[in-house]
Amino acid sequence: MNTIIGKQSICFQRPPQIVSAASVVGKKESEGPLGALFDEVEPDPMAGQATWEEAESALQKRAAQLAMRKAAELPGPGVPPVRYLFSGDLLGQLIATSFGVMDLKLPLFGLYGACSTIGEALMLGAMTVQGGYSEAVLALTSSHFGSAEKQFRFPLGYGGQRPLSATWTVTGSGAFVLSGSGGHAKITGATPGKVIDYGVKDSMNMGACMAPAACDTICAHLADFGRKPEDYDAIVTGDLGNVGRKILIDLTAERGYDISVRHQDCGILIFDPEKQDTHSGGSGCACSAVTLAAYLLPKIERGEWKRMLFVPTGALLSTVSFNEGQSVPGIAHAIVIEHC
Secondary structure: OOOEEOOOEEEOOOOOEEEEEEEEEEHHHHOOOOHHHOOEEEOOOOOOOOOHHHHHHHHHHHHHHHHHHHHHOOOOOOOOOOOEEEEEOOOHHHHHHHHHOHHHOOOEEEOOEOEOHHHHHHHHHHHHHHOOOOOEEEEEEEEOHHHHHHHHOOOHHHOOOOOOOOOEEOOEEEEEEEEOOOOOEEEEEEEOOOOEOOOOOOOOOHHHHHHHHHHHHHHHHHHHHOOOHHHOOEEEEOOOHHHHHHHHHHHHHHOOOOOOOOEEEHHHHOOOHHHHOOOOOEEOHHHHHHHHHHHHHHHHHOOOOOEEEEEOEEEOOOHHHHHOOOOOOEEEOEEEEEEO
16 A cells, blocks of 8 residues: 555554553542543642643643653653654744753654644654654643643633533643554544634634534544444544534535434543533643543553544634634544554
Protein backbone atom coordinates (compact mmCIF):
# COMPACT_ATOMS: atom_id res chain seq x y z
CA MET A 1 0.00 0.00 0.00
CA ASN A 2 1.26 3.49 -0.86
CA THR A 3 2.15 5.97 1.85
CA ILE A 4 -0.22 8.50 0.25
CA ILE A 5 -3.75 7.12 0.30
CA GLY A 6 -7.05 8.60 -0.90
CA LYS A 7 -7.58 12.35 -0.99
CA GLN A 8 -5.95 13.36 2.29
CA SER A 9 -4.72 10.35 4.29
CA ILE A 10 -1.41 8.71 5.14
CA CYS A 11 -0.62 5.00 5.51
CA PHE A 12 2.54 4.27 7.49
CA GLN A 13 4.37 1.41 5.81
CA ARG A 14 6.74 1.10 8.77
CA PRO A 15 4.39 2.05 11.60
CA PRO A 16 6.04 4.06 14.36
CA GLN A 17 5.27 2.72 17.82
CA ILE A 18 4.14 4.50 20.97
CA VAL A 19 6.74 3.26 23.43
CA SER A 20 5.67 5.27 26.48
CA ALA A 21 2.95 7.63 27.66
CA ALA A 22 2.51 9.88 30.67
CA SER A 23 -0.45 11.72 32.16
CA VAL A 24 -0.35 14.44 34.82
CA VAL A 25 -3.69 15.94 35.93
CA GLY A 26 -5.27 18.22 38.50
CA LYS A 27 -7.45 17.44 41.49
CA LYS A 28 -10.81 17.66 39.69
CA GLU A 29 -9.66 15.24 36.98
CA SER A 30 -8.48 12.79 39.65
CA GLU A 31 -11.99 12.80 41.12
CA GLY A 32 -13.58 11.71 37.83
CA PRO A 33 -14.22 8.20 36.45
CA LEU A 34 -10.62 7.80 35.22
CA GLY A 35 -8.98 9.20 38.35
CA ALA A 36 -7.17 6.04 39.42
CA LEU A 37 -5.54 5.61 35.99
CA PHE A 38 -3.51 8.81 35.74
CA ASP A 39 0.22 8.69 36.44
CA GLU A 40 0.41 11.77 38.63
CA VAL A 41 -2.07 14.08 40.33
CA GLU A 42 -1.23 17.68 41.21
CA PRO A 43 -3.60 18.72 44.03
CA ASP A 44 -2.49 22.36 43.92
CA PRO A 45 -4.13 24.21 40.98
CA MET A 46 -1.16 26.59 41.01
CA ALA A 47 1.34 23.69 41.03
CA GLY A 48 3.50 25.75 43.39
CA GLN A 49 3.80 28.55 40.84
CA ALA A 50 2.79 32.23 40.85
CA THR A 51 0.37 32.16 37.88
CA TRP A 52 -2.02 29.79 36.07
CA GLU A 53 0.23 29.93 33.02
CA GLU A 54 3.34 28.96 34.96
CA ALA A 55 1.36 26.13 36.56
CA GLU A 56 0.45 24.77 33.13
CA SER A 57 4.09 24.95 32.04
CA ALA A 58 5.08 22.98 35.14
CA LEU A 59 2.56 20.25 34.34
CA GLN A 60 3.84 19.99 30.78
CA LYS A 61 7.45 19.68 31.93
CA ARG A 62 6.52 16.92 34.40
CA ALA A 63 4.62 14.92 31.77
CA ALA A 64 7.45 15.21 29.27
CA GLN A 65 10.08 14.11 31.77
CA LEU A 66 7.95 11.19 32.95
CA ALA A 67 7.30 9.90 29.42
CA MET A 68 11.00 10.05 28.56
CA ARG A 69 11.94 8.37 31.84
CA LYS A 70 9.50 5.54 31.13
CA ALA A 71 10.98 5.09 27.66
CA ALA A 72 14.52 5.01 29.06
CA GLU A 73 13.57 2.33 31.58
CA LEU A 74 12.11 -0.11 29.05
CA PRO A 75 13.80 -3.55 29.03
CA GLY A 76 15.93 -4.74 26.15
CA PRO A 77 18.17 -2.59 23.96
CA GLY A 78 16.26 0.54 25.00
CA VAL A 79 14.70 3.42 23.10
CA PRO A 80 17.04 5.92 21.43
CA PRO A 81 17.15 9.41 22.97
CA VAL A 82 14.38 11.80 21.92
CA ARG A 83 15.65 14.07 19.16
CA TYR A 84 12.66 16.34 18.46
CA LEU A 85 9.68 17.65 20.41
CA PHE A 86 6.24 18.37 18.95
CA SER A 87 4.10 20.34 21.35
CA GLY A 88 1.53 23.10 21.75
CA ASP A 89 -1.18 24.51 23.98
CA LEU A 90 -4.11 26.94 23.99
CA LEU A 91 -2.35 30.06 25.24
CA GLY A 92 -1.20 33.00 23.11
CA GLN A 93 2.13 32.34 21.38
CA LEU A 94 2.19 28.86 23.01
CA ILE A 95 3.66 30.21 26.23
CA ALA A 96 2.75 27.16 28.30
CA THR A 97 4.88 25.09 25.92
CA SER A 98 7.81 27.46 25.38
CA PHE A 99 8.34 28.06 29.08
CA GLY A 100 7.46 24.49 30.03
CA VAL A 101 9.92 22.67 27.76
CA MET A 102 12.74 25.21 27.83
CA ASP A 103 14.81 23.19 30.31
CA LEU A 104 14.48 20.00 28.27
CA LYS A 105 16.89 21.43 25.68
CA LEU A 106 15.15 19.68 22.78
CA PRO A 107 14.53 21.11 19.31
CA LEU A 108 10.89 22.20 19.33
CA PHE A 109 8.18 22.25 16.70
CA GLY A 110 5.52 24.48 18.26
CA LEU A 111 2.02 23.46 17.16
CA TYR A 112 -1.42 24.99 17.39
CA GLY A 113 -4.46 22.87 16.65
CA ALA A 114 -6.49 24.07 19.63
CA CYS A 115 -7.79 21.02 21.51
CA SER A 116 -6.76 18.75 18.59
CA THR A 117 -3.06 19.52 19.13
CA ILE A 118 -2.08 16.06 20.41
CA GLY A 119 -3.42 14.57 17.17
CA GLU A 120 -1.27 16.93 15.14
CA ALA A 121 1.75 16.19 17.33
CA LEU A 122 1.35 12.41 17.06
CA MET A 123 0.83 12.60 13.30
CA LEU A 124 3.85 14.79 12.60
CA GLY A 125 5.94 12.81 15.04
CA ALA A 126 5.01 9.56 13.31
CA MET A 127 5.86 11.05 9.91
CA THR A 128 9.24 12.15 11.26
CA VAL A 129 10.07 8.70 12.64
CA GLN A 130 8.92 6.82 9.53
CA GLY A 131 10.79 9.25 7.30
CA GLY A 132 14.02 8.47 9.11
CA TYR A 133 14.53 12.00 10.40
CA SER A 134 14.62 10.87 14.02
CA GLU A 135 14.79 7.57 15.90
CA ALA A 136 12.58 8.91 18.69
CA VAL A 137 10.34 11.95 19.15
CA LEU A 138 8.14 13.34 21.90
CA ALA A 139 4.52 14.42 21.34
CA LEU A 140 3.19 16.68 24.10
CA THR A 141 0.38 19.08 24.98
CA SER A 142 -1.34 20.69 27.96
CA SER A 143 -4.24 22.83 29.16
CA HIS A 144 -5.35 24.40 32.43
CA PHE A 145 -8.82 25.43 33.56
CA GLY A 146 -7.60 28.68 35.11
CA SER A 147 -5.43 29.83 32.20
CA ALA A 148 -8.09 28.93 29.62
CA GLU A 149 -10.91 30.71 31.45
CA LYS A 150 -8.68 33.74 31.93
CA GLN A 151 -7.80 33.96 28.23
CA PHE A 152 -11.02 32.92 26.49
CA ARG A 153 -13.95 33.61 28.80
CA PHE A 154 -14.28 35.39 32.14
CA PRO A 155 -12.01 35.98 35.13
CA LEU A 156 -12.78 33.20 37.61
CA GLY A 157 -13.85 35.74 40.23
CA TYR A 158 -16.57 37.04 37.90
CA GLY A 159 -18.78 34.05 38.72
CA GLY A 160 -20.51 33.97 35.33
CA GLN A 161 -23.28 31.44 34.73
CA ARG A 162 -22.19 28.56 32.50
CA PRO A 163 -24.80 27.21 30.05
CA LEU A 164 -25.46 23.46 29.82
CA SER A 165 -23.64 23.34 26.46
CA ALA A 166 -20.40 24.54 28.09
CA THR A 167 -17.48 22.22 28.78
CA TRP A 168 -14.87 22.23 31.55
CA THR A 169 -11.25 22.73 30.49
CA VAL A 170 -9.10 19.84 31.71
CA THR A 171 -6.08 20.74 33.85
CA GLY A 172 -3.25 18.44 32.89
CA SER A 173 -0.66 17.36 30.37
CA GLY A 174 -0.19 14.24 28.25
CA ALA A 175 3.10 13.10 26.66
CA PHE A 176 4.05 10.26 24.29
CA VAL A 177 7.39 8.95 23.06
CA LEU A 178 7.35 7.53 19.52
CA SER A 179 10.06 5.29 18.09
CA GLY A 180 10.53 2.64 15.45
CA SER A 181 10.18 -0.24 17.90
CA GLY A 182 9.77 -1.11 21.56
CA GLY A 183 6.06 -0.52 22.14
CA HIS A 184 2.83 -2.48 22.11
CA ALA A 185 0.85 0.07 20.10
CA LYS A 186 1.63 1.37 16.63
CA ILE A 187 0.39 4.26 14.50
CA THR A 188 -0.59 2.75 11.17
CA GLY A 189 -2.41 5.63 9.50
CA ALA A 190 -3.60 9.19 9.79
CA THR A 191 -5.98 11.66 8.19
CA PRO A 192 -5.11 15.33 8.67
CA GLY A 193 -8.21 17.46 9.09
CA LYS A 194 -9.43 20.53 7.26
CA VAL A 195 -10.78 23.74 8.78
CA ILE A 196 -14.59 23.40 8.76
CA ASP A 197 -16.87 26.32 9.59
CA TYR A 198 -20.65 25.93 10.01
CA GLY A 199 -21.00 29.53 11.17
CA VAL A 200 -21.48 28.79 14.88
CA LYS A 201 -20.73 31.90 16.98
CA ASP A 202 -21.48 30.54 20.46
CA SER A 203 -18.15 30.40 22.31
CA MET A 204 -19.82 28.44 25.12
CA ASN A 205 -20.84 25.61 22.78
CA MET A 206 -17.56 24.20 21.54
CA GLY A 207 -19.15 20.84 20.76
CA ALA A 208 -21.33 22.39 18.06
CA CYS A 209 -18.29 24.20 16.62
CA MET A 210 -16.15 21.05 16.40
CA ALA A 211 -18.66 18.33 15.46
CA PRO A 212 -18.76 19.26 11.73
CA ALA A 213 -14.97 19.03 11.53
CA ALA A 214 -14.99 15.66 13.30
CA CYS A 215 -17.61 14.42 10.85
CA ASP A 216 -15.61 15.63 7.85
CA THR A 217 -12.37 13.99 8.99
CA ILE A 218 -13.96 10.69 10.04
CA CYS A 219 -15.88 10.36 6.77
CA ALA A 220 -12.81 11.31 4.73
CA HIS A 221 -10.74 8.74 6.63
CA LEU A 222 -13.23 5.92 6.09
CA ALA A 223 -13.51 6.75 2.38
CA ASP A 224 -9.73 7.01 1.87
CA PHE A 225 -9.03 3.67 3.56
CA GLY A 226 -12.14 1.94 2.19
CA ARG A 227 -13.26 1.03 5.69
CA LYS A 228 -16.47 0.96 7.70
CA PRO A 229 -17.01 2.02 11.31
CA GLU A 230 -17.18 -1.68 12.20
CA ASP A 231 -13.51 -2.02 11.21
CA TYR A 232 -12.61 -0.21 14.44
CA ASP A 233 -13.13 -1.31 18.01
CA ALA A 234 -13.65 2.35 18.90
CA ILE A 235 -13.87 5.73 17.20
CA VAL A 236 -12.91 8.25 19.89
CA THR A 237 -13.25 12.00 19.48
CA GLY A 238 -11.42 14.52 21.62
CA ASP A 239 -13.82 16.78 23.45
CA LEU A 240 -17.18 17.15 21.75
CA GLY A 241 -19.04 16.49 24.99
CA ASN A 242 -22.64 15.34 25.12
CA VAL A 243 -23.93 18.16 22.92
CA GLY A 244 -21.31 17.73 20.21
CA ARG A 245 -21.62 13.95 20.22
CA LYS A 246 -25.29 14.11 19.29
CA ILE A 247 -24.51 16.47 16.42
CA LEU A 248 -21.66 14.25 15.19
CA ILE A 249 -23.83 11.12 15.16
CA ASP A 250 -26.47 12.93 13.10
CA LEU A 251 -23.97 14.43 10.65
CA THR A 252 -22.12 11.17 9.97
CA ALA A 253 -25.44 9.36 9.51
CA GLU A 254 -26.34 11.89 6.81
CA ARG A 255 -23.07 10.94 5.07
CA GLY A 256 -23.97 7.24 5.19
CA TYR A 257 -21.92 6.17 8.25
CA ASP A 258 -23.48 4.98 11.50
CA ILE A 259 -20.76 5.42 14.13
CA SER A 260 -23.10 5.49 17.13
CA VAL A 261 -22.15 2.02 18.41
CA ARG A 262 -18.38 2.56 18.06
CA HIS A 263 -18.18 6.19 19.12
CA GLN A 264 -16.79 7.46 22.43
CA ASP A 265 -15.65 10.92 23.44
CA CYS A 266 -12.80 11.84 25.79
CA GLY A 267 -14.75 14.82 27.08
CA ILE A 268 -17.53 12.50 28.20
CA LEU A 269 -15.18 9.85 29.62
CA ILE A 270 -13.07 12.08 31.85
CA PHE A 271 -15.75 13.70 34.07
CA ASP A 272 -18.98 12.72 35.80
CA PRO A 273 -21.31 15.64 34.87
CA GLU A 274 -23.79 14.86 37.63
CA LYS A 275 -21.29 14.67 40.48
CA GLN A 276 -18.74 17.19 39.16
CA ASP A 277 -20.98 19.85 37.56
CA THR A 278 -19.08 19.81 34.28
CA HIS A 279 -22.18 20.23 32.11
CA SER A 280 -21.50 18.89 28.58
CA GLY A 281 -18.12 17.34 29.48
CA GLY A 282 -14.42 18.05 29.39
CA SER A 283 -12.37 20.06 26.89
CA GLY A 284 -8.91 21.50 26.39
CA CYS A 285 -5.73 20.13 24.81
CA ALA A 286 -5.13 17.87 27.79
CA CYS A 287 -8.58 16.28 27.60
CA SER A 288 -7.82 13.89 24.75
CA ALA A 289 -4.12 13.62 25.59
CA VAL A 290 -4.46 12.40 29.18
CA THR A 291 -7.45 10.19 28.32
CA LEU A 292 -5.41 8.54 25.57
CA ALA A 293 -2.40 8.05 27.84
CA ALA A 294 -4.29 6.74 30.87
CA TYR A 295 -7.32 4.93 29.49
CA LEU A 296 -7.41 4.38 25.72
CA LEU A 297 -3.82 3.43 24.93
CA PRO A 298 -3.65 0.68 27.60
CA LYS A 299 -6.66 -0.99 25.95
CA ILE A 300 -4.70 -1.18 22.70
CA GLU A 301 -1.48 -2.27 24.42
CA ARG A 302 -3.26 -5.11 26.24
CA GLY A 303 -4.94 -6.24 23.01
CA GLU A 304 -8.40 -5.54 24.41
CA TRP A 305 -8.85 -3.33 21.35
CA LYS A 306 -7.06 -4.23 18.11
CA ARG A 307 -7.66 -0.97 16.23
CA MET A 308 -8.83 2.46 17.33
CA LEU A 309 -9.51 5.66 15.39
CA PHE A 310 -8.42 8.50 17.67
CA VAL A 311 -9.84 11.85 16.54
CA PRO A 312 -8.82 14.83 18.70
CA THR A 313 -11.02 17.83 17.97
CA GLY A 314 -10.30 21.54 18.18
CA ALA A 315 -12.32 24.78 18.14
CA LEU A 316 -10.20 27.46 16.47
CA LEU A 317 -11.38 30.17 18.83
CA SER A 318 -9.56 33.47 19.22
CA THR A 319 -10.61 36.30 21.48
CA VAL A 320 -9.69 38.71 18.67
CA SER A 321 -11.77 37.04 15.94
CA PHE A 322 -14.64 36.33 18.33
CA ASN A 323 -14.82 39.95 19.52
CA GLU A 324 -14.81 41.04 15.89
CA GLY A 325 -17.93 38.97 15.25
CA GLN A 326 -16.32 36.01 13.49
CA SER A 327 -17.60 32.44 13.85
CA VAL A 328 -15.68 29.60 15.50
CA PRO A 329 -14.32 27.10 12.93
CA GLY A 330 -13.30 23.59 13.94
CA ILE A 331 -10.63 21.07 13.00
CA ALA A 332 -10.07 17.38 13.76
CA HIS A 333 -7.18 15.02 13.06
CA ALA A 334 -7.59 11.24 12.87
CA ILE A 335 -4.90 8.79 14.04
CA VAL A 336 -5.14 5.00 13.57
CA ILE A 337 -3.62 3.20 16.58
CA GLU A 338 -3.35 -0.59 16.48
CA HIS A 339 -2.09 -3.34 18.78
CA CYS A 340 1.41 -4.60 18.02
